[in-house]
Amino acid sequence: MSDTPASEVRFRGGGFAPASRRWVGAGVFVVLILVMEWGTRAGWISALSLPRPSDVLVTFGELWQSGLLFKHLGPSLSRLFFGALIGVSVGISVGILIGLFSYIRSGMVPLVAAIFPIPKIALLPLFVIWFGIGEGSKYALIAFGTFTPTVVATYGAVDNVDRSLIRMGQSFGLSWFSIVRKIVLPGAMPGILSGLRISLAIAIILLVAAEMLGAQYGIGAYILEAGSLYDLERLFAGVVILSLLGVLMSAVIGMVERRLLSWRS
Amino acid sequence: MDIHLDGISHSYGTTEVLRDISLEVQSGQIVCLVGPSGCGKSTLLRFLGGLERPDRGRVLQVGAPPEGCLNPLTYIFQDFALLPWRSVRGNISLVLEDHGIRGAEAEEIIADVLARTRLTDFADALPKQLSGGMKQRVAIARALAVRPAVMLMDEPLSSLDSQTRELLMDDLIALWSRQPFTAVYVTHNLAEAVRLGHKIVVLSRRPGQVRDVVSIAKPLAERGYGDADLEATQKHLWSMMRDEARAADQELINV
Ligand SMILES: Nc1ncnc2c1ncn2[C@@H]1O[C@H](COP(=O)(O)OP(=O)(O)OP(=O)(O)O)[C@@H](O)[C@H]1O
Ligand SMILES: [Mg+2]
Secondary structure, eight states: OOSSOOOOOOOOOOOSOOOOOTTHHHHHHHHHHHHHHHHHHHTSSOTTTSOOHHHHHHHHHHHHHTTHHHHHHHHHHHHHHHHHHHHHHHHHHHHHHHHHOHHHHHHHHHHHHHHTTSOGGGGHHHHHHHHOTTHHHHHHHHHHHHHHHHHHHHHHHHHTSOHHHHHHHHHTTOOHHHHIIIIIHHHHHHHHHHHHHHHHHHHHHHHHHHHHHSOSSSHHHHHHHHHHTTOHHHHHHHHHHHHHHHHHHHHHHHHHHHHHTTTOO | OEEEEEEEEEEETTEEEEEEEEEEEOTTOEEEEEOOTTSSHHHHHHHHTTSSOOSEEEEEEESOOOTTOSOSEEEEOTTOOOOTTSOHHHHHHHHHHTTTOOHHHHHHHHHHHHHHTTOGGGTTOOGGGSOHHHHHHHHHHHHHHTOOSEEEEESTTTTSOHHHHHHHHHHHHHHHHHSOOEEEEEOSOHHHHHHHOSEEEEEOSSSBOEEEEEEOOSOGGGOOTTOHHHHHHHHHHHHHHHHHHHHHHHHHHHO
16 A cells, blocks of 8 residues: 555444334333332422322323223223224225225215314214213224225325236236235235224224213323312323323234334335 | 237227227237337237227137136236235135135145245245235236136246246246147247247337237247347347337337
8 A cells, every 4th residue: 555645534424214112112112100209299289280100100090900900991991992993994995996996986085184184083973962871972983084094095005006917916817806905915014014003993982982982981081170170180191091002002013013023125 | 829910999088099990819829018118008909818908809719728727818917916814825826715626726826836846845925025026926926827818928927036037938938838828928028038939929109009929930948048049039129129119219208
């Protein structure tokens, strides 16, 4: 080498590749809760504006011990499950039909666009008239609320299925039904699952709304009761349950994605 | 089974793509289609396999497909068209399932075609784990599994690097020598055309017309990389195509 000055090439290829770091998410929660606890104990957060996290935990423990937790959680989960099941399965079916047939597409897409922006909660009275004050209206609300985002996600996903794969299926003489089942559906699965994340979060929101209107038991009823009494500990205990439900659902979908979509590079 | 093209013409909207193409593809022969970009080679191949209908003219199947043939006209695509969510084995069984072939019978066919394409060890791999050359071999194995009468290949080697292409060409020649198949082989690459083609059909620029048909008598197995007589044929083909290609290139700019 001569003695012309040499410098190392500056690295500039970093970033733009967020990876998931374990425990960071949990850490954020822990720090937030610790700050709340500290603030309410030290007094710079007034007891009126935020409940003390440890008190919320105590309330939660009481709820558990008295057996009330499951009395509330049971009906809520069944409403969530059946409502979302109906909404999602009808939504996926309609979405696939929209993705496959010109007439259904032309007929349904404007309809879905018209229904999508309606706050479904506003229709609750209508559902009560149609399906009664009992479980029916709650199922209907949740089903209706999950239906629209699922439809939109599904037909978008079907549109994005690689046309060359469909051509391939046709060129090998696969039946229409085989092409839908073995090529279109699996190809649309990534889009459908990410739509499901949104739909299920919406389902939880609507669950609470429905239960606030007319239910004796259910997380929503519990929160409503606590709220009307300004019982912040119980209110927060209820809210925490909802958050946990959300986290759990997202984890389940994550697991399903890892299992079903492991083929993605 | 032979294929006859009878006066095929086609336009997409106001662009005339093909004009009065008549051709014969004889059983056991590889017919190469060469021509400048955009002259309608892929379009013609879609007509051949019944994926699209020409405006005018007919595609005729002469004679019955051989016994045991599941899908007489079978494509091999440039982009492989493998289902990424199925393993190599699954991709091949896909095309058998619809013919009611499952279980041991399917396993037997799959094992046979995988052996013929030297993929036996990769039966359970997913496409994302395979190199481009291997993916195309899987696609070839899948095509062989349905025992086609005619294989329709649209630039099957174009997305591969040149070494892999040489290897796969040798594979194709070996396959053909063991059991001659009929194929229509679209390519941009004149070297491929002179190595694989019994007959080379030169199309003009758009609207595509048959400009010339060159036959090569030398048996496939005796053709090698850089043979002098093949080079001469290749030069002749190139001289025919150069002006067309240049003109086509100008047209694309003006579109
Ligand atoms: N579905 C379609 N709709 C409209 N135009 C089309 C369609 N398919 C092809 N074309 C046009 O027809 C012409 C011929 O296309 P084709 O793909 O058959 O050419 P090609 O010879 O295969 O070209 P290349 O060598 O680039 O693959 C092109 O100008 C293309 O833009
Ligand atoms: Mg092409």
